[in-house]
Amino acid sequence: MTRSALLALISSAALTGAGMLVFGPFAHGQIGDFAKQEHGRQLVAAGDCVACHTAEDGNPFAGNRPIETPFGTIYSANITPDAETGIGAWTEAQFYRAMHDGIASDGRKLYPAFPYPWFTKATREDVDDIRAYLRTLEPVRSVQRPNEFPWPLNHRVAMEGWNSLFFTPGEFKPDMNKSAEWNRGAYLVEGLAHCGACHTPKDVFGAAKTSQSYQGSEIQNWFAPNLTGDSRTGLGGWSEQDIVAFLKTGRNDRTTAYGPMAAVVKDSTSKMTDGDLKAIAIYLKSLAASPAEAPSAPAANVMSAGKNIYTDQCSACHQLGGDGVKNMFPSLKGSAAVQSHQPFSVVRLVLNGGHAASGPGNPNMLSMPSFGWKLSDREIAAVTTYIRNAWGNKADPVAPDDVKALRDSVEAKTSAY
Numbered sequence: 001m002t003r004s005a006l007l008a009l010i011s012s013a014a015l016t017g018a019g020m021l022v023f024g025p026f027a028h029g030q031i032g033d034f035a036k037q038e039h040g041r042q043l044v045a046a047g048d049c050v051a052c053h054t055a056e057d058g059n060p061f062a063g064n065r066p067i068e069t070p071f072g073t074i075y076s077a078n079i080t081p082d083a084e085t086g087i088g089a090w091t092e093a094q095f096y097r098a099m100h101d102g103i104a105s106d107g108r109k110l111y112p113a114f115p116y117p118w119f120t121k122a123t124r125e126d127v128d129d130i131r132a133y134l135r136t137l138e139p140v141r142s143v144q145r146p147n148e149f150p151w152p153l154n155h156r157v158a159m160e161g162w163n164s165l166f167f168t169p170g171e172f173k174p175d176m177n178k179s180a181e182w183n184r185g186a187y188l189v190e191g192l193a194h195c196g197a198c199h200t201p202k203d204v205f206g207a208a209k210t211s212q213s214y215q216g217s218e219i220q221n222w223f224a225p226n227l228t229g230d231s232r233t234g235l236g237g238w239s240e241q242d243i244v245a246f247l248k249t250g251r252n253d254r255t256t257a258y259g260p261m262a263a264v265v266k267d268s269t270s271k272m273t274d275g276d277l278k279a280i281a282i283y284l285k286s287l288a289a290s291p292a293e294a295p296s297a298p299a300a301n302v303m304s305a306g307k308n309i310y311t312d313q314c315s316a317c318h319q320l321g322g323d324g325v326k327n328m329f330p331s332l333k334g335s336a337a338v339q340s341h342q343p344f345s346v347v348r349l350v351l352n353g354g355h356a357a358s359g360p361g362n363p364n365m366l367s368m369p370s371f372g373w374k375l376s377d378r379e380i381a382a383v384t385t386y387i388r389n390a391w392g393n394k395a396d397p398v399a400p401d402d403v404k405a406l407r408d409s410v411e412a413k414t415s416a417y
Helices: 003-046 092-101 124-134 158-166 180-192 240-249 259-267 274-284 300-313 344-352 377-389 400-416
Strands: 066-069 072-075 217-219 222-224
Touching: 003 124, 003 180, 092 124, 180 274, 222 259, 222 344, 240 259, 240 274, 259 344, 300 377, 344 377, 344 400, 377 400
Parallel strands: none
Antiparallel strands: 066 072, 217 222
């Protein structure tokens, strides 16, 4: 080897060594940061943050999505790392305080439309990882619109009283008598996934009725169904695999996701790991059914009229026996969603139609056509009553006035936007 070649080799080795000394800790920090960011991305998916913090046709996570509450409309915050209008200037402590205590960086009390009563259960490590991921997003300047609340709710001091009555901060505490999978499922369902925010009814103050946890609730003119072990209206007849398949693809042999749940599958649960979905299934299957009153029997003439309409309008897809067509049209026979305590979802689908959940595991997006333009309120009441009580199903009959009220409500909200 020549002298010049030897010197070049020594210089190269020296530079490589220096690079390892100088950039090694930096590279290690980057690897560590990436692990936190990737874990945070998974947690953001579990929390379905994009759903509330992305306006229609807006930038992801830039906020200003209108969120309807019984008390007015609130506009979601920008959670991109923009320093002025987002959370770019927030410290880890400030971000954790918002998630854990419902307090913004400037000390304002947050409204529980931001589900801090559930997010409070997240660990500090998980919250820090969520922030780490959000800081990787493209900063977007987006000034939050003022909320549309009447007095005195437009003054956040009102939240002092609400929190004292209905909010108990505290991270999730595992049950040592349960398995690790059960505890993981409980941590997700009770915390970041905040399933109870939709599936638990609320009182007049907008607080969850904990005595009726996961027994189903009206939301946005749909009905988030019962998640307890009730065999007729809940998950009592579902297997763990049924739940996993539904959350992963928006479909199983029992039902198909439409409405708000279709969006949850698309943006959240379809992006979760199979392990987390199984843990959720294990936890949900442990929820005991609560005693329920037997539904009222429908009138014979209503059932007869409903059957005729069903045969003419619905049976081509859902079959005469209500069995549907596997992987195409959902079964109505034995469907917990069809037999829900409140008929909002089945009536809404007949009235307005809807798009089934679509994602990597279920790419073929099927639509339920609207029948509201061709069927009267009385006809829709008859056919939905029939569907809710045929083939062994049992549920309260639907009144024409119920259909009219839902039709008017949907039309009013559609015209508002």
